[in-house]
Amino acid sequence: MLSTLRIERRADADPHVRESVKYRRPISIATMHRIRATLRHALNMAMRQDRLIDFNPAAVLEMAAHTRPKALVWTDDRVRAWQQDYRSYREREKQRRGGRRVDLIDAYTSVPRPSPVMVWTPAHTRRFLKEAKAHRLFALYQLIALRGLRRGEACGLRWKEVDLDGHTLTVNWQLVQLAWEVHEGAPKTDASVRTIALDTDTTQVLRAHRQRQLQERLTMGEDWTDTGFVFTQPDGNRLHPQHVSDQFLWLAYLAGLPPIRLHDLRHGAASLMLAAGVEMKVVQETLGHTSSAFTADTYTSVYPQVATAAAEKTAALLFGKEDQAEPGKLISLRS
Template sequence: MSDIALMFEQIEEFNDTITERRTDPDPVVRASVKYRRPISVTTMHNIRATLRHALNMAMRQDRLIDFNPAAVLEMSAKTRPRPLVWTDARVRSWQEDYRSYREAEKQRRGGRRVDPIDAYTSVPRSSPVMVWTPAHTRLFLEEARRHRLFARYQLIALRGLRRGEACGLRWKEVDLDGHSLTVNWQLVQLAWQVHEGTPKTDASVRTIALDTDTAQVLRAHRQQQLQERLAMGEAWTDSGFVFTQPDGNRLHPQHVSDQFLWLAYLAGLPPIRLHDLRHGAASLMLAAGVEMKVVQETLGHTSSAFTADTYTSVYPQVATAAAEKTAALLFGGEGDQAEPGKLISLRS
């Protein structure tokens, strides 16, 4: 029991170390934890569940122990943060905090330059999981259109692929004429090493329909990649991936996330994680009236109950439409969906 408790105490100490080093004035210290993420409460619960299962097997099959200490270990309650939309009020509040944070950091560093992306991602948000409005997403895609891998971002924003699924997508799984693609593989980052494997669950292996515009964007990307291949000649690596480095080699998932943050910053948008772009795709589908089962299958969720519990309250117009339809049943009126909130420019 004490060994297991000690393990989780060390995890919490590891988290504290990351948090402290991320705010250290020494850039070398900050760089030492650049790609290290704190272990979340949810992950710690998953670690305990795996350990508990292994110890249960030891009790039942090998009779090595007669007591499972992982079953009685007390841990913090596991809560899954709900996605929140970047409303006008939340954007204004974040803007004020962002300006104050940059000024305070500049003074703390004696007038030295503050890394804009560090400041951009360090300011607290209303929730760890934030979602852009449709207007925000349109502005991001306009900015990302200049990037050589623009098709990747449109695919995630509209079809909700996970980062690893987009990085691991191969051309042999894409049917441009049939407007569909199949998710069979993903690239996973463990520490800094990249590993190739199957998607998270059986439900994650799926075929996704493509809209006409996204299919055209992918077709243009294919032509661009063929031009890059001709330019590289024998130096080209034929990896078969849809999204690659200029020499054909596979992408590193962390570089994809870094590029996304930079593009979002350049677009003057409030910050979200790359994975939150997938959340936005789910919310967009629901706001457009797509059936819950279709959204679940597109995202690769195991159950539609999880999809409904996570996303149905994200966009205000979804709840407003439900209220209007309910009133229409009683009074016989016709309800209209609320218009998405107007975009606030973050450029200063």
């Protein structure tokens, strides 16, 4: 009931009503299933060990089936269809507001997408990184785009866990946002605690980021707060994860790209690795997944290039020909 109310308020025409539920995400079906599983386990333990109850009500609780949304790539056709819907939505909003200004990012994120999980093409990701290069959090976005860190893992990364000479970093902590409050804690699962290899370019980007941070520290003087985090506010305090997401959406809009969630940039990193021919086990360990089966089920069909390359390599066994699909042509969002 509470989730339904939040969904209704999120779509309300009154901006003050929408603001009242901002950053308060509805409880998803997947989360409900996890909550039920936890309760069922706890009640089973109470039955077996403490004999406090003789019936487990969580075992017979009926819930809607959970189907994990399929990740889709922003192909040219999907981008064109979304652009048309986006322009129509802005025009309707402008008329509804009596000609008053329409919030660009609100419109940008409100238009329905082919799937809740959308992935940029390699060409899209290159364009985003080019747009983000001058931003003070550019290194964070490149880490997510190439190495697939979760938002909380990137925000919780500390310099003591980064070895620039050895081209590695270790994920030991994360920052978690609950409503608006931020909490520090362990990564999502045991598999999420991992050491990740860094490419030369990302290592150089992190070195440049450290120099910029040292300059900010000198500028702030005694007002600097030494938290030890790699990515901080200009005064050294930890980042708020929502600020990272908000800046990401703004940069994506400025780059003229179709919208994705910041977490989808992580999905894109997985797809890029698979398209580059990286072994499934390596992709799984880089992302911090518990099993390679989950990685395979989620990502192997995202990029058309992956399926095309597999088909060409199979045919090459018979005909001796190989081909590699090129990324689709980029279509600008701006009209």
